[in-house]
Amino acid sequence: MNKYGYRFSFGPWNIHEGADPFGPPVRASVTFEDKLSVYRELGFDAVQFHDDDAVPELDDLSPAEIRQEARAMRRKLEENGLVAEFVAPRLWEKPITIDGGFTANDPAVRAYAIDRTKKAVDIGRELDTHLMVWWLAREGTYMREAKDAVKATHHLIEALNAVLEYDPEVRIAIEPKPNEPMDLAYIPTMGHGLALGMQSKDPARVGVLMESAHAVLAGLDPADEISFALAFGKLWSVHLNDQNGLKFDQDRSFGSVDLRRAFNQVRVLDENRFWEIGMIGLDVKAIRTQLADVSTKHLRNSLDTFLRLVEVSRAIDRQTVEELIAARDYEELDWLILQSLMGA
Ligand code: XUL
Numbered sequence: 001m002n003k004y005g006y007r008f009s010f011g012p013w014n015i016h017e018g019a020d021p022f023g024p025p026v027r028a029s030v031t032f033e034d035k036l037s038v039y040r041e042l043g044f045d046a047v048q049f050h051d052d053d054a055v056p057e058l059d060d061l062s063p064a065e066i067r068q069e070a071r072a073m074r075r076k077l078e079e080n081g082l083v084a085e086f087v088a089p090r091l092w093e094k095p096i097t098i099d100g101g102f103t104a105n106d107p108a109v110r111a112y113a114i115d116r117t118k119k120a121v122d123i124g125r126e127l128d129t130h131l132m133v134w135w136l137a138r139e140g141t142y143m144r145e146a147k148d149a150v151k152a153t154h155h156l157i158e159a160l161n162a163v164l165e166y167d168p169e170v171r172i173a174i175e176p177k178p179n180e181p182m183d184l185a186y187i188p189t190m191g192h193g194l195a196l197g198m199q200s201k202d203p204a205r206v207g208v209l210m211e212s213a214h215a216v217l218a219g220l221d222p223a224d225e226i227s228f229a230l231a232f233g234k235l236w237s238v239h240l241n242d243q244n245g246l247k248f249d250q251d252r253s254f255g256s257v258d259l260r261r262a263f264n265q266v267r268v269l270d271e272n273r274f275w276e277i278g279m280i281g282l283d284v285k286a287i288r289t290q291l292a293d294v295s296t297k298h299l300r301n302s303l304d305t306f307l308r309l310v311e312v313s314r315a316i317d318r319q320t321v322e323e324l325i326a327a328r329d330y331e332e333l334d335w336l337i338l339q340s341l342m343g344a
Pocket residue numbers: 050088135175177211239249283
């Protein structure tokens with residue numbers, strides 16, 4: 001933990017081999033153990049897990065075997081002074097979920113998705129976290145006519161209810177994203193995630209995770225998406241990163257594309273004491289050209305940028321800001337912020 005009380009996390013997928021849809025891996029795989037030492041070296045506190053990051057091949061294991069492997073993972077975390085932030089069911093890789101999990105047209109696939117998610121809940125229990133993240137990767141369509149969007153929405157609520165009922169302590173944070181891998185995703189924004197949670201049988205246990213790149217892909221401002229969720233006490237985690245316009249999901253280092261956009265995310269998190277609410281997750285990826293031995297700098301850069309922006313935000317004189325707002329002199333306010341960002 002740092003002097004501001006923020007805790008930082010990332011997932012094992014954030015140290016990766018650099019493969020993209022047009023080319024193979026360009027860096028050797030890093031073992032999970034080696035990744036754990038990177039967490040410590042760079043000042044991170046927690047690991048974000050997909051269910052199979054914690055327990056590989058869990059579909060082939062019995063519930064008792066799953067619990068046993070999850071306990072072994074927890075010991076590994078403890079040995080490294082780390083904790084688990086959340087577990088996320090990975091529902092997008094198996095061939096049977098090619099057309100979605102919770103919203104698949106085939107009832108057997110929907111049942112598989114709920115069953116797999118319950119296994120992820122079991123893993124979370126063993127890893128001592130009740131927070132679960134749902135990135136609804138394939139819950140949408142490539143072809144609008146291929147699914148009934150009204151029914152699909154009800155299927156999502158049924159899935160939420162089944163999992164909330166399965167474990168009275170689990171809390172589900174929905175991570176909205178408007179597209180990729182699907183063309184049209186059903187839960188594209190914070191508003192959609194929050195509305196869905198409100199329709200569940202226990203709205204108090206459904207919140208959201210805001211990812212900066214996803215908000216930008218939806219044409220929205222990440223700081224306002226954060227604020228909207230914070231206003232309802234529903235922002236339970238973040239995936240801060242950056243995104244250069246409406247392209248593929250880039251997961252660029254936080255602040256590396258638009259520093260002012262990053263500043264505003266930090267400002268609103270800090271003004272709302274987010275360090276008391278959740279962790280700062282950094283869902284960032286090294287660009288493909290980065291050599292293997294220097295391929296964790298995106299994590300260092302993102303964490304340091306966050307902390308530097310906390311300093312910038314706190315150093316801005318509140319009184320001056322209030323006077324400028326009262327005078328409606330927003331051009332001078334603009335200049336104050338730009339000067340602060342330029343280190344003036
Ligand atoms: C996908 C994405 C995922 C989730 C974790 O775009 O952001 O990494 O954050 O499942």
